[in-house]
Amino acid sequence: MVQKVISLSSVARPASLSEMRAGLNQGGCSSKSGTGCGSSQGPDDMPAEVWEKVKNHPCYSEEAHHYFARMHVAVAPACNVQCHYCNRKYDCSNESRPGVVSEKLRPEDAVRKVMAVAAKVPQLSVIGIAGPGDALANPHFTFPTFEAIAKELPHLKLCLSTNGLALPDHVERIKSLNVDHVTITLNAVDPAVGEKIYPWIFYNHRRWTGRDAAEILLERQMQGLEALTRAGVLVKINSVLIPGINDHHLKEVNAAVKARGAFLHNVMPLISDPAHGTHFGLTGQRGPTPAELKTVQDQLAGGAKLMRHCRQCRADAVGMLGEDCGGDFALDKLPEIPTFDPEPREAYLAVVEQERAARRAADDAARRRLAVSGDASKYLVAVASKAGGRINQHFGHASEFQIWEVDSSGSRFIGHRRVENYCQGGWGEDDALENIITTLEGVTAVLCSKIGKCPQQDLAEAGIAVSDAYAQQYIETALAAWFLDRSRAHSKTA
Ligand code: CLF
Ligand code: SF4
Helix, strand or coil: CHHHHHCCCCCCCCCCHHHHHHHHCCCCCCCCCCCCCCCCCCHHHCCHHHHHHHCCCCCCCCHHHHCCEEEECCCECCCCEECCCCCCCCCCCCCCCCCCCCCCCCHHHHHHHHHHHHHHCCCEEEEEECCECCHHHCHHHHHHHHHHHHHHCCCCEEEEEECCCCHHHCHHHHHHCCCCEEEEECCCCCHHHHCCCCCEEEECCEEEEHHHHHHHHHHHHHHHHHHHHHCCCEEEEEEEECCCCCCCCHHHHHHHHHHCCCCEEEEEECCCCHHHCCHHHHCCCCCCCHHHHHHHHHHCCCCCCEECCCCCCCCCCEECCCCCCHHHHCHHHCCCCCCCCHHHHHHHHHHHHHHHHHHHHHHHHHHHHHHCCCCCCCEEEEECCCCCCECCCEHHHCCEEEEEEEECCEEEEEEEEECCCCECCCCECHHHHHHHHHHCCCCCEEECCECCHHHHHHHHHCCCEEECCCCCCEHHHHHHHHHHHHHHHHHHHC
């Protein structure tokens, strides 16, 4: 029943509000779902008109990504830039994980697909164009697609992602189409760094290489950012963290984009694999470890606000962040003329408002309990959560863990760490467990809804405590209870 309610692959419309509530606790289309967010940027943290724009956007609001889904339509095949971390056979890795080539869509197909998804997925709130090339290198596909979607489904937010080279030429159109959210991938503000990332660009009818290419691109990115913020469009900056190339430079990038009004800064780890055939992959440039990513993110504290819940989605991803149900909506499976009924969505929005209020209240209560603990410790804790901000996933089913930091001032979401499932169809996989232990470097404890004795023992031997005693609680409630239990246990043994 639950799967029928908010499963993205289900054809059934929601049957009741209580079923939707249950659905929030069960995740979306598959068991690999996972969501999580920490410090809740809420209505008290920003002007009301900005909150209105971000409150249901799963990327621009950490809180919203527990409840809302995005859909990418892959209508933009061409690109005007070459990045050393990209192989055009794969999706644009500015905004997506290299992996499988997307189903490229014509604008009319994209609108049909959006209609079909909106009809089945009440969580759908945002339509993004993020490749597989660059949205603004394909304006003749990108803008007609947005126009048609806005006409059919005006409640959906429009969002695009670009390398920024063509951005200054399109700011007016972006504004006039009510595209409220634009991401610019900006990896450097110094051309000396930029030229190590971009071998060439195509601009003003010719190819530019080396330092010239980097200078033009970086200048155009900054012009675009300034023009968008002047126009009231919310801009997110994506920076790919490339160890040895821009890791020491991202603080400068963060300060520069903050000064120009960027709303969020998303530092994404380079994904580098020789199998993807990228220049970096083939020349041995490695991506950062989770600890290196955290170090850089921590260094940016106090600058432009950070996004930490990015999942580096594909350019044709459909569903909650961390999920991809795109396969259920392939063109050949869609009805000729999908119809959209607004009622399930309205009912879903009402449920979400109640859930949000309950979770915020739980977080406040948890902070009050922590504040009087008098314990100066600080821990990293890994959490297995399918959805809804609760501890509701078995250890063996987790394909990612949310990493939280907890101390007497409260708990904060730090990021996700992907892992291979420990449970492989009924039995535990020792190699997977070893990798999980390595991935959980720096983590003191794991909270999950259930775990077997064997993995629990192996984790304990590696110095990581595991507990399923907080199953089904809100993450913040569970972390506070775990912290206070640990504090009491330590003071007894001291
Ligand atoms: Fe798509 Fe990007 Fe819009 Fe989100 S994704 S175009 S802002 S709707 Fe989000 Fe995916 Fe990260 Fe992008 S999790 S890769 S940040
Ligand atoms: Fe690839 Fe995107 Fe860079 Fe273009 S902008 S080269 S599609 S990563």
